[in-house]
Amino acid sequence: MPRPAPPDDPTAAFLAQRLPLQPQAIARHVLPDGRPVWLKRAGPRHGMAGYRVLGAAARLLGLAVLTPVPNRGGRAAIATEVRRLRTLAAHGVPVPEVLAAAPDGFLMADLGGAQGEATPSLADEMQAAVPAGGATVLTLWQQGLDTLSQVHARGQCLSQAFARNLVRRPDGGVACIDFEDDPAAVLPLEVCQLRDALCYVHSTALYLREAEALPEARRAWGAWLAQPRYAGEFTAQFERMLRRTRWLRHLPADRRWGRDAQRLRAAWELLSGSAP
Incomplete structure (x- = not known):
């Protein structure tokens, strides 16, 4: 459960x-003091049927890394996110600061600082950089890999x-957001980090x-994977995941089966070191 705030805490009063x-x-x-913040409130609880189906598929394939991590929604998701944000911050991972928390929601600092500067995602930056060429996109991509390395070096994992x-x-720098689920509660740390x-x-x-x-990304991935x-x-x-998902190489590289199939095919090519 979120820790109660001191009675005179103005952020707790604002949240309430x-x-x-x-x-x-x-x-x-x-x-009131001019600081931009974000208020996140509890949503509806989520059903578990879909997670059970995905879990059965992961067991059938023998791939623990595909085991779904439940996000139960509601108050449980709020409690999980507050706990994870505080834990990650305590380990030096850049995440939004939790300013106040209650069972039904919490208040966190804006990563843009006091001025509320823009905080684009790496996805937005990479997509916008595609016309600029491979070197720019690769630099951005490497920053994401480096962020994962920093998180993992602290004995932690992200959520999604x-x-x-x-x-x-x-x-x-790069900060991490969205922690409504906790992979380490259901999977070994190494599997969470591979996830x-x-x-x-x-x-x-x-x-x-x-x-x-x-x-170039394949070479960067190989160097990242070679870390002790x-x-x-x-x-x-x-390596088990690569062996059991070799069928992904047969997906079309164009858009005839949609964008999701393209993403899976491109990911396979990168991770396996296979050229299209």
């Missing part, structure tokens, strides 16, 4: 006042490490292909 009035799941506000959840801070990498690659490989940067921290179970799980 605004939370019942906010219809949206998340909205931006400005505190898609490029849309890695955002640019005003100081040029981070697969989420990131799945969400970015198509940008690399469109910028004609896949060959990824020896052992991480690499064993990764």
Whole structure:
């Protein structure tokens, strides 16, 4: 459960006042002292049937990394996100600061700082950079990989490490957002960290292909995977995943089966080192 705030905490008073009035799941506000903040409120609880189906598929394939991590929604999701944000911050991972929390919602600092500067996601930056060419996209992509390395070096994992959840801070660094689920509660840490990498690659490989940067990205991925921290179970799980998903190489590289198929095919090409 979220920790209660001190009785005289103005951010807790602000949360208590605004939370019942906010219809949206998340909205931006400005505190009386001028600081921009975000208020996130509990949504409806989520059903579990879909997670059970996905879990059965993961067991059938023998791939723990595909095990779904439940997001139960409602108060449970709020409690999970507050706890995860505080834990990650305590380990030096750049995440939004939790300013106040209650069972039905919480208040967090705007990553744009006091001026509320723009904080585009790496996904937005990479997509916009495709016309500029492979070198620019590859530089952005490497920053995401480096962020994962920093998180993992602290013995932590993210929740959904898609490029849309890695955002640019005003100081040029990258921060992490969206923690309504906790992979480490249901999976070993090495599997959670591999899950981070697969989420990131799945969400970015198509940008690399469109910028004609896949060959360079394969070399960067190989160097990232060769880090000592990824020896052992991480690499064993990764190699098992590659063996059991070889069928992805048969997906069309064009859009005839849709964008999702393109993303899967591009991710396979990057991770396996296979040229199209």
